[in-house]
Amino acid sequence: MKHIQKIVSLLVTISACWIGLLKASIIPHSYTWLLPIYLIVSLGCYGLLMVGYGLMIFPTCPKEAELLQKDIMEAKEFFKQRGVDVDSD
Amino acid sequence: MVKNKGSDVGVHNKYSIIIPTYNERLNIALIVFLVFKHLRDVDFEIIVVDDGSPDGTQDIVKQLQNVYGEDRILLRARPRKLGLGTAYIHGLKHASGEFVVIMDADLSHHPKYLPSFIRKQNETGANIVTGTRYVKDGGVHGWNLMRKLTSRGANVLAQTLLWPGVSDLTGSFRLYQKSVLDDVIKSCVSKGYVFQMEMIVRASRKNYHIEEVPITFVDRVFGSSKLGGSEIVEYLKGLVYLLLTT
Ligand SMILES: Nc1nc2c(ncn2[C@@H]2O[C@H](COP(=O)(O)OP(=O)(O)O)[C@@H](O)[C@H]2O)c(=O)[nH]1
Ligand SMILES: [Mg+2]
Numbered sequence: 001m002k003h004i005q006k007i008v009s010l011l012v013t014i015s016a017c018w019i020g021l022l023k024a025s026i027i028p029h030s031y032t033w034l035l036p037i038y039l040i041v042s043l044g045c046y047g048l049l050m051v052g053y054g055l056m057i058f059p060t061c062p063k064e065a066e067l068l069q070k071d072i073m074e075a076k077e078f079f080k081q082r083g084v085d086v087d088s089d
Numbered sequence: 090m091v092k093n094k095g096s097d098v099g100v101h102n103k104y105s106i107i108i109p110t111y112n113e114r115l116n117i118a119l120i121v122f123l124v125f126k127h128l129r130d131v132d133f134e135i136i137v138v139d140d141g142s143p144d145g146t147q148d149i150v151k152q153l154q155n156v157y158g159e160d161r162i163l164l165r166a167r168p169r170k171l172g173l174g175t176a177y178i179h180g181l182k183h184a185s186g187e188f189v190v191i192m193d194a195d196l197s198h199h200p201k202y203l204p205s206f207i208r209k210q211n212e213t214g215a216n217i218v219t220g221t222r223y224v225k226d227g228g229v230h231g232w233n234l235m236r237k238l239t240s241r242g243a244n245v246l247a248q249t250l251l252w253p254g255v256s257d258l259t260g261s262f263r264l265y266q267k268s269v270l271d272d273v274i275k276s277c278v279s280k281g282y283v284f285q286m287e288m289i290v291r292a293s294r295k296n297y298h299i300e301e302v303p304i305t306f307v308d309r310v311f312g313s314s315k316l317g318g319s320e321i322v323e324y325l326k327g328l329v330y331l332l333l334t335t
Contacts, residue, residue, distance in 0.1 A: 061228035075122035
C-alpha cells in the first residue's frame with residue numbers, strides 16, 4: 001500500500017469516529033463540532049514543540065572541528081613528504 | 090562466537106568506498122589519507138567519481154594512486170558535471186566489494202567513523218548502516234540558527250508524514266550491502282539531496298534491515314557547496330513525491 005493511502009485511511013477512520021460521536025450524541029453537539037479544530041491545533045502545537053525541542057537539544061560538536069584541523073595538518077605534512085601537491089588552494 | 094572488536098573489524102569482507110567529487114582537489118587528498126589511517130586492517134578500495142573538475146582534482150587523484158597504488162584508488166571519471174545520483178550509479182558499476190560505502194569528499198563525513206559502520210554491520214547483519222547526526226554522540230558543527238531551524242523543521246515534517254524509521258533522512262554517509270544498493274538505487278529517480286532521502290525511504294519500505302550509528306558533521310572547511318538554490322522548495326516537492334510513490 002502506498003504511504004499516502006495509509007495516511008488517508010487514518011484520516012477516514014478518524015472522521016468516521018467523529019461522525020459516530022456526532023450521531024450518537026453522547027457528548028453535547030457543540031463540543032463535538034469543536035473536536036476537529038482541537039485536533040488541528042494540537043497537531044500544529046506538536047509540530048512547533050518538536051521543532052523547538054529539537055533546536056534546544058540540537059547536538060553540536062565544536063571539539064570535532066578542532067580535531068579535524070589537527071587531522072588536516074597531519075595529512076598535509078604526510079603529503080608534503082611524498083611530494084603530493086596539496087598546498088595551493 | 091568470538092565478537093569482532095577493534096582492529097579485526099571486517100577482516101573477511103571487501104569494502105568499496107565511493108566518493109563523488111566536483112572541485113575537491115584538496116579535500117580528496119585529505120580524505121584518502123584519513124581513510125587509510127582509520128582502516129588499517131580492512132580490505133577496501135576507494136572509487137573516486139570525478140565529473141571533470143576544472144580545479145585539477147583528477148591530477149591529485151593520480152598522484153594519490155602513485156602513493157597508495159592504483160588497485161586501492163580507482164579513478165572513474167566522467168567528462169562533465171552530470172549530477173550526484175548518477176555519480177553513485179557510475180561508481181557502483183566499478184565496485185568489487187561485497188559492501189559499498191557512500192560518502193562525501195568534503196570532510197563533513199569523517200573516515201574515523203568507518204570502523205563503527207563496519208562493526209555495526211558485523212554485529213547486526215544489517216543490510217544498510219546509516220550515519221545519524223541527531224542522536225547522542227552525534228552532532229553538527231558550523232551551522233547557523235537558520236540552517237538548524239530548517240533542518241529540524243524538515244526532519245519533523247518528514248518524520249510525521251513518512252514514518253521512515255530512521256532519525257536522519259538527509260544524511261548521506263552510509264554503508265550498504267552491494268546487492269541491496271544495486272536494488273534500491275534502481276528504483277530512485279530524485280536528484281540532489283532528495284535522492285538520499287528517497288534511497289533510505291525506499292529501502293525502509295522494502296523492509297531492508299537498517300541500523301544507525303552516530304556521526305558528527307563538521308561543515309566543509311575547503312571548497313564550496315555544490316547544492317543550493319531553492320533547496321526548501323525542492324525538499325517539499327521531494328516529500329510529496331515520496332508520499333505518493335512509496
Ligand atoms: N561527481 C560529482 N560529484 C558531485 C556533484 N555535485 C556534488 N558532488 C560531490 O558530492 C559531495 C557533496 O556535495 P556538497 O557540495 O558538499 O553538498 P552539500 O554537503 O549538501 O553542501 C561532494 O563530495 C561533492 O564534491 C556532481 O555533479 N558530480
Ligand atoms: Mg558537503
